[in-house]
Amino acid sequence: MDIFNIVINILLVIGGLAAFLIYYFQCRAKRMDAAALIVTQIEELKEKILQINNISIDNTINEKAFYETLDIITENQWEKYKHLFIKKMDSYSFKTINNFYEAVLSVREQLLFVKQLQHQHYFNIQNILDTDCNLFIIDTINLKSNSSGIREYRKMIEEKVTLNESDEKQKNVMIKILDDLMKANPNFDADQFWKMYGTKKEILKTIVNSSPYITYIPLQVSETYNKAIRNISSIEVIGCNGFQKLKKIAKIK
Secondary structure, eight states, rough: HHHHHHHHHHHHHHHHHHHHHHHHHHHHHHHHHHHHHHHHHHHHHHHHHHHTSSSTTTTEOOOHHHHHOOOOOSSSSSHGGGTTTTTTTHHHHHHHHHHEEEEEEHHHHHHHHHHHHHHHHHHHHHHHHHHHHHHHHHHHHOOOOOOOHHHHHHHHHHHOOOOHHHHHHHHHHHHHHHHHHHHHHHHHOOHHHHHHHHHHHHHHHHHHHHSSSOOOOOOHHHHHHHHHHHHHHHHOTTSHHHHHHHHHHHOOO
């Protein structure tokens, strides 16, 4: 009986030790993967910041460059895994990497804000175009033809392929107007209508393509953006001991 108990105890010890080793190596592997993700992201962010370093100079924003810039960070690997390394590096390195990511997020915030303003500006212009085109339709429908001509024109409009929601909306408005017109007006010249409407629409497109509308981006955006870029340039994140420690943990040379 004593031998049996001894064997059971040994097996329990072995089992506990095995469970501990499995847990230890799992944690080690997780920490290694996390370190690799952080190191890789920091190096990529340094390259991305270098590429967009000059899209705002002397508080003047290059709007086209802002619009074409891709999102510089989609998932913050440091925020996700920094708890794994708080006891693995010195406090100075920990703060340095924190400051680097805060500056990067500040840059990202300005980029996203400018894009949001640009998108809203484009939507506003599209709404103006939709409204004006509807007015052109109403103003132009004062021509005369027979009801069969209206039906033929309605069929042509109904069969027209639309490319987006705005075109579909405009198409439906035209169909409704033509339906009302067939009831109220027995005469309508579809060819003349299309010619006049097309002329007005092309004039409107020419005006809009000449960019007559004023865009507005607050001065504070460029000031905050440039400040964050300067902060990033002054942070020696890759040179700090903590970054080297992360590379060592990740086994990256």
